[in-house]
Amino acid sequence: MRKVLAILLPLLLLLTACGGAPGGSSEPTVGRSAGAAEVFDSFSVSGGSDDEAPTVEFDSPLDITATAAKAVVDGEGDEIQAGQQVRFKLLGLDANDGEVLGDTYANEAQVLVVDDQLQTELPDLYDVLVGTHVGAQVAYTEPAPEAPEGSESTDPLPSQILLLRIVSVEDQPEPLPEPEILPQEDVQRLDDDGQLPTFTFDDDGAPEVSIPDTEPSEDLVVKVLEEGDGDVLTEEDTISANYSGWTYSSGEQFDSSYERGEPSSFPLTGVITGWTNGLAGQKVGSKVLLVIPAPWAYGDPAPGGRPSGTLVFYVDIVSKDTGQ
Incomplete structure (x- = not known):
């Protein structure tokens, strides 16, 4: 990530x-x-x-x-x-x-x-x-x-x-514009039409994804699957989260903290733009679906063996680093 x-x-x-x-x-x-x-x-x-x-x-x-x-x-x-x-x-x-x-x-x-x-x-x-x-x-x-x-x-x-x-x-290439976040009414419409990824969970709580056979949105999709009751995150926060990621086109999983057996910690300033913008404003304890177009993920094609194209993430925000 x-x-x-x-x-x-x-x-x-x-x-x-x-x-x-x-x-x-x-x-x-x-x-x-x-x-x-x-x-x-x-x-x-x-x-x-x-x-x-x-x-x-x-x-x-x-x-x-x-x-x-x-x-x-x-x-x-x-x-x-x-x-x-x-x-x-x-x-x-x-x-x-x-x-x-x-x-x-x-x-x-x-x-x-x-x-x-x-x-x-x-x-x-x-x-x-x-x-x-x-x-x-x-x-x-x-x-x-x-x-x-x-x-x-x-x-x-x-x-x-x-x-x-x-x-x-x-x-250097020209800097990308900030991603547009798809309005929530449009997210709900895609969800109602079965055009968003959905998740099931194995016995250990690790997510498995089902991705629809439709073109993904060109905007960043953020859907709160379960809202937490903790602190609201800012773009400057360091967080701990459990997550899994898949490529939208193939459904292939390329990363998962669940396989490592513990949450990962990282600053929101040090991850791909889709994570930074998609998780800022969310609450600790929330479980979030992110569908991130390539420009705000790793690109298409992506360099260095990273996953290309639109990416799908399931993110469970475990905690925020208070610096104490």
Whole structure:
């Protein structure tokens, strides 16, 4: 349910194990750099393509004491301008021994917007990307975080290196308008005509959906199946909810907290627009049907293996995070 974050380090959680690819040598050139970029002086990148991760060699272990970014291989394509977005493939490495932690080369290229947010949160990476060319391989690292509070070990976590292969650059698309929410009288009319999804529940309370063989509304459909008596949600709230989601066209389930056995917690500012707009104004304890057109879900086609087209959700709003 969460939007793809524009911050790189959490992407390592999504990497799938994959070895390096053999090929001809590509010695690092003197590319753009920022921060303590001398840490990458021993980097050598060989092989690889848009579909296969390269092999990386360096003098290990690397002593990473400050944030660093460098184009260890220069590109020859279009120059990246501030405000554009790049598509990239990612390779993760352990800075201590060079072990490959994973990569995203088997998946579609992910999008990173080179904007003010990136400049604020990862300034060295921003400085390197602006002015670099498509095809570049950009290395990024920062000091390892401390061990989580309560951990048995007080040693810092291993340092990681992220190597981004810049696949393409493009201007950002125009922002979408806010979704129109279908008026409740029209929702009721669709319901009376049997043109809305309906739910049944198994012995464990998990929903199963029946989707009518009709075209979905072009507007966001919000139907309260059971109204709660708790606090009214705002778009800024963090909530806990049980939910299941299906594609409207096929009825295939693509996500469910019920299968994980516990509600999921997330901020309404960090989910797809259809959730943000559809759940704001609802009460804690409510059970809600959402039918979300593609522009306010993940798109059609959707990138990165996400579900495409109009989506259907059953949402049981369990609680609101009070911050206490």
